[in-house]
Structures are given as C-alpha cells and as structure tokens.
Amino acid sequence: MNLDGLNDCQKRAVKQTEGPVLIIAGAGSGKTRVLTNRIAYLIDECGISPYNILAITFTNKAAAEMRERVEKVTDCGSQVWVSTFHSTCVRILRRYIDRIGYQTNFTIYDTDDQKSVIRDACKKLNIDTKMLKERTIMSAISSAKDEMISPDEMEVNAGGDYNAKRIAGVYREYQKTLKANNALDFDDLIFKTVELLNRDEEVLEAYQERFRYIMVDEYQDTNTSQFRLISKLAEKYGNLCVVGDDDQSIYKFRGANISNILNFENTFPGAKVIKLEQNYRSTQTILSAANEVIVHNIGRKSKKLWTENGKGDKIHFRIYEDAYKEAEGVVENICACVRDGWNYNDIAILYRTNAQSRLLEEKLIVRNVPYRIYGGINFYQRKEIKDILAYLKTIDNGMDGQAVKRIINVPRRGIGATTLERVQEFADANDMTFWDALCNAAEIPNIGRGLSKIESFVTLILGFQAKKQFLSIRELTETILEDTRYMEALAENETKEEVEARQENIDEFMNKIISYEEQTEGDFSEMQTDRENPQAAPTLSGFLEEVALIADIDNLDQDGNHVMLMTLHSAKGLEFPIVYMTGLEDGLFPSYMTIMSDDPTEVEEERRLCYVGITRAQKELNISAAKTRMIHGETQMNKVSRFVKEIPENLLEVENHSYGSKKSAISFGGKDSSESQGHFDFRANAKAALSRYGSGTTTYGQGNKKVAISGQKGIGSAYATNYGRTPTNYGTGNFAQPNKKVGFGKEFPMDIFDLKKPAKTTTSYSMPSKKAAGAIKSSGQAAGGTGLGYRVGDTVSHVKFGTGQVLAIEDGMRDYMVTVQFEEFGTKKMLAGFAKLKKQ
Known part of the structure; x- marks a missing residue:
C-alpha cells in the first residue's frame, strides 16, 4: 500500500495497528485521511477482515464521508461497519434487546413523546409542572443517562435536595412507562446497549469477537456512556484507536467529558500516543497565534502546531x-x-x-x-423575534391577519383550530379583517366556549393599544413580554440553553429598538424647526417599516x-x-x-x-x-x-x-x-449580567435615562424574563373615572374594552361584496434634487424584486420612501437607502 502522501507522524499512526492508540490530531492535520488509510492498511496489508473493523463517528454526515473515502482507498471498504454511536446501538438492540426484557420491535420516542410521559408521571406523583418544569426534568434525566446513572442512584445522589429527589421519582416512573410501552428514548439507545453488554456475556463476547479493531473519531467529544460502550467492546482484544484533539473539546454543555481523552493512557495501560502537529490549512502566523492562546490552558496535552505553508500576513x-x-x-x-x-x-x-x-x-x-447563516436561522426569522414582531404589528393596526393568527395562541390560550376557522369564515363572509372578526366574536354563530378566550385575547391587545399612546416602543415591548409571560411559556417546553439563546436574541432585538428610538430622536432634534413633519419622531409604524425593509430581503x-x-x-x-x-x-x-x-x-x-x-x-x-x-x-x-x-x-x-x-x-x-x-x-458589569439568571433584574436605558426592569423570582428564575413593568406616569391615577375597567395592572376607560361596540364594523352582516380596486396615487415628485439617480416614471431594477416602474418618491423620516410597481412582485414601498435601486 502506497503511503507516500503521508508525513512521518501520519504513517506511524496508520501502521500502529495493535493495542490502544491515541492519535492527538491538531487542527488541520489531516486526521480523516489518517483514519481512512488506517482502515485500508488493516485490510490490505495486515489481512484483517473488514467484518472485524468498527469505525464510529458523531454525525451521519461524517459517517457517510468516511464510508465514501474508505470505499475509494480499498476494494472491501463497503464491508466495514462505519456508523454513528446511536446507529451502532440501534443495530445491536434490534437484535438482542429481548435479553434485557424488551421486544426487538421497540419504539424510539421523540421529544413530544418524552414530554407526554413525563407529564403523566408528574401528575401521578402530584408534582406541579409549573413549579418543576418538564424540560428541567427531561434535561436532568438525559444528563443522568449520559453518566450511566439509574433512578435509584440519582435518588441516593440527591441527598437532602428535595427537587432532585422528586426528579429521581419522575425518572423512575418515566422508565417504568417506557418499559411498559416497549419504548426507548434517544439516550436509552446507548444506555441500554451498555446495560445489555454488562448483563449478557454471550452478546458481549459476540461483539467483542466481531469488532476486533475499533476506531473512534472526535474522541474528545465523548460522554461517559459512550466511553463505557467503547471500553466494553475493546476490552478483549484491546485494539482501540481513538482520534481527537483535547484543544478542540468545546461541547461540555452537551455532556462531553474531556477527561476521556486526557486520561486515555491511564485508562488503557500501554497505550501509544502519536501527535499530528503538522497543519495543512493555515499560515504559520495564524498557527503561532493559536498556539500562544491555548498554551494558557492547564488541562491539556502539550502540542504545537506548525506548517510548511509559509509565514503569511499578520x-x-x-x-x-x-x-x-x-x-x-x-x-x-x-x-x-x-x-x-x-x-x-x-x-x-x-x-x-x-x-x-x-x-x-x-x-x-x-x-x-x-450571506447565509450556517447551522442557524437569519435573525429576523427566529421564532421569538417573529412572535414579538407579530404582537407589535397587531397592536399597530390589526390589519395583518397573519400576524394576529401567529400570536393568538402564543403563549397557549386554548383557542382551537375549529374556532379559528369559524372566525375566518365570519371575516370572509362579512368582508372584514380577521382582527375585526375577533372583536365581534359574540356575533359569530356556534362560537361556543371559544368566545371567552377570544375576548380575553382581544382585551389584552386593546390594552396594549391603549398603552401604546403613552409608552415608547421599548417600554411597549417590555410590557408585552411581561404581561404575556412569554419567556416563562418558552421555559416550559425548552431547555435552559435554548431559553437563554432566545433571551439573548430578544435582548438584541431590544437593542435594535433602542437604537432606532435614539437615532430617530436624534434626527427629530435636528428637525425641530420642521413643524410640518410630525412623523420625524420615533413611531411603532416607522420601526416596523424599517425592520420589514431589512427582514424582507432574501x-x-x-x-x-x-x-x-x-x-x-x-x-x-x-x-x-x-x-x-x-x-x-x-x-x-x-x-x-x-x-x-x-x-x-x-x-x-x-x-x-x-x-x-x-x-x-x-x-x-x-x-x-x-x-x-x-x-x-x-x-x-x-x-x-x-x-x-x-x-x-x-x-x-x-x-x-x-x-x-x-x-x-x-x-x-x-x-x-x-x-x-x-x-x-x-465586577459591576458581571453582577448586572448575572442578575438575569438570579434575581431577574436588569435595566434598559437610553443615554442617561434608565428604567429598572424586574423579572420573576422563585421557581424557574433561570428562565424568567428580565422584562418587567416599566414605571410610568399613566398608572392608576390618570384614569380615575367612575366608568373604568382594571386590566394588565393598569386602569383604562371602560369603552376601550367594550367588545360589543361595533367600531368600524356593523351589526348587520351579509355575504361579501366586491370593492373597487384602489389605484396607486403617484406623488408626482420628479425627484430632481434627491440625488437618487431616477425619477417617477423611470424603470429601475432591484436585487430581489427585479425590474419595475417608480410610481412615487416621498420624503420619509430619514430617507426617501420609494414606491415601485414590480413586474413580478407587485407594488413595494421601500427606503431608497435599503432598496439600492438602479435606473435601467
């Protein structure tokens, strides 16, 4: 077999086939190439049957890539067992899980199935899931399985921790239900495989005989259960080769245990350690910087990357x-x-x-x-941002039916699909918006029990609309998050890490709002003499318009x-x-x-x-x-x-x-x-940041103006929103009138909550009649002094919408507002600075 393309250390790694081997593969050192050549060397030079080789990776993509490479370097490559940890375990369990009391046709539960079982277990044990969140329990059970901890062991480890003992009780009931349903969750796949190998010597020996040579990629990312699985399979022959880089162990939050790679020589006496330090990716300057940073870590294996690529730029x-x-x-x-x-x-x-x-x-x-977001979603497409924007759009005018529908059950309000269909049918039949139909829900035939829930939602939105007159956009958004208990609702269904990530996105959205208000107020102060431009001040409509122009561009x-x-x-x-x-x-x-x-x-x-x-x-x-x-x-x-x-x-x-x-x-x-x-x-900055996860108190401010925001303390404080009710001067005193209704912690005139008041609609409903289509009215502005490079009537092109004709050019708050009739996308209004229109 020709190994001329490998450096000396890579060749050593390929040829060291017997006994435990730790290959420390630095970044860009060609580890995948070493692994695939090592498999080929075992088959072609050592005469090892591909049937006796197991190669394990972490992702299906990595497994597919390795399988493809192995097939290219050796004719028998397709016979090698190349798989992920979980896929390997499923194959073993499908054949032998009946040895530990399950049927081989077991079901694998997804997250929704798990939550349902945990919910039932909590009900049986009289545990309030508002006090002890389902996702908290799920996360604790998952972590326990990663560490090979049983319910009984969890209970012992809990000591005097009351909540930990309750979680152990749920864990026990959860496992009983899974067993009764012949089901496993994702973590069970490895947990139960290790249990099977520990309990059944015949099965263990069968797989030890089959997998005489085992290779594991990304070993620094393994957790305890994965370590136990590999150790058990390699116990008889000891031909275990692991490849990894302790300096790239970055998944502790997912359960990765860096000690698996740091203690490899102690765990497997006589292990050979081979370091791949030659880098084929970067310049020496980049590698020197990386070396100088990582050397400050104590918990690591010594290594120093180098390259023949040249020094490169600073x-x-x-x-x-x-x-x-x-x-x-x-x-x-x-x-x-x-x-x-x-x-x-x-x-x-x-x-x-x-x-x-x-x-x-x-x-x-x-x-x-x-641009593209790799492994993620564009900022304005993230769920929490779209939810908040939908609330703001609904509060702004209620005309956007999709926005109303998005948040009518966010958080859950129990308004069913059938009820929403009846509301939509009513709106269609009477030529009104979905929002207007909700406001007149009492007139909808067969609305049933959904009426009270709809009225509660409408009352909530009307309250926000009233507050809109007195609050800044920032304060209004804080109030929405507080009154709807939005973050608390997320915490019921997501992990702590997921909730914290969404909280960070919401914080950044608040930064966007504050930036818009400060910039617009700055523009407004410069235009104080412009008495004819009341729109220069920051408005909710203006903010939504600016966001839409950014978020809509693909x-x-x-x-x-x-x-x-x-x-x-x-x-x-x-x-x-x-x-x-x-x-x-x-x-x-x-x-x-x-x-x-x-x-x-x-x-x-x-x-x-x-x-x-x-x-x-x-x-x-x-x-x-x-x-x-x-x-x-x-x-x-x-x-x-x-x-x-x-x-x-x-x-x-x-x-x-x-x-x-x-x-x-x-x-x-x-x-x-x-x-x-x-x-x-x-210290002060750190204390402020930490308060989000403790007391839930933080501040939002503009310049020297700061508003204290207090979140919820107590249960679920790790997930509690930092947005509290902002102190304002419109509280209980400003609406001290006989005819008032109390809601949302404030008092408002009774008439804004009168759902029976027809407002823009009538009490006499009929089938829809066609309306005359409104023509687009051009401002007639020639744009002679705008410097845009085009006028009303000109043909222009847009990066997304293609070719269109300019219908109007108007003065906006900070930029010209251009209306264009596009050939394929219809009429669009956009700020000239964002649109980047080019005259044809």
Missing part, C-alpha cells in the same frame, strides 16, 4: 468605537476583499452568540452582500456564492481562506458568567473555543472588538478580550478605529485604555 486586529461601527467595518473590509478578487464564499464571519448576527446581517443587507443568491455567518461552535470542522472573528471583548467572549464562575475549567473551555475559531482561517485572520457595546439595553464599556492579549503583539497588525484613539492606546498583556481611565467596572 493577524488584523481592529478595535471600533461600538458594535455598529464594528459591523460596518467588517462588511467594508469584506467588500474590499471581493474587489481584490476573492469570492464571497471564501469568507466567514464568526461570533460567540447567535444574537450578534443581527447587526452584521443588517450591514450586509445595506451593502447588498449575499440575500441568499442561487449560485452558492455568499459570505457564511456562524457561531464559533458551528464553525468546528470547517475552514475558510478569510475569517473574521468579532466581539473579542471580556464579558462577551469570554462571557461574564464564565469569568465569574468558581470553576476555572469554564474559561478554559472558552479558550478552546477561541482556538477553534483562530484555526478556521487558511490565509487571513481578522479579529475585532468594540470599545462599547449595547448589552441588555445599556451601552457598556468593555475591555479587549484576554484571549487577544494572549496573542504576541508581533503577530498582530493593530488598527484602532475608536474615537480619539491611537494604536498605542491598546496595551497587550496589561490594562487597556478604557480600564486605566476607570470606565470599566468589571
């Missing part, structure tokens, strides 16, 4: 005044790269949290740069040439010629929670994540930080991330774009300028 480190300037700067640099000949798909933007994508997406859209081009945006976790295993790592600030990356943790391994995990990000870059690495960033609605001063300061200054090319700063203002390995001037109180 790493570009740019510090900006704020997050908006950072996003603008990143996008401007991307445009410059494209002008220099790079393709969009050569470029990736990495960030620590999903919420950071919002500003980047908006700036990319403004510059017409095509920037995924069809040829696949787009910039990739992703979290650092999603970036693992990928590579790009040019990489931008954003938000390199203490408090964001690493986070306040991590820095303030008593567990030093938390910061080490974050440092490994930084190492992963750095080593994604092939040719050029750009890192950036913002001097100020809006966090939970407040503008905070941040210092440069400790990870940046761990990179030697001689590897960096520093550009300081913050106001009044020079390159020398950044000190590496010491304090930065903001800290030395006393602007950054880290």
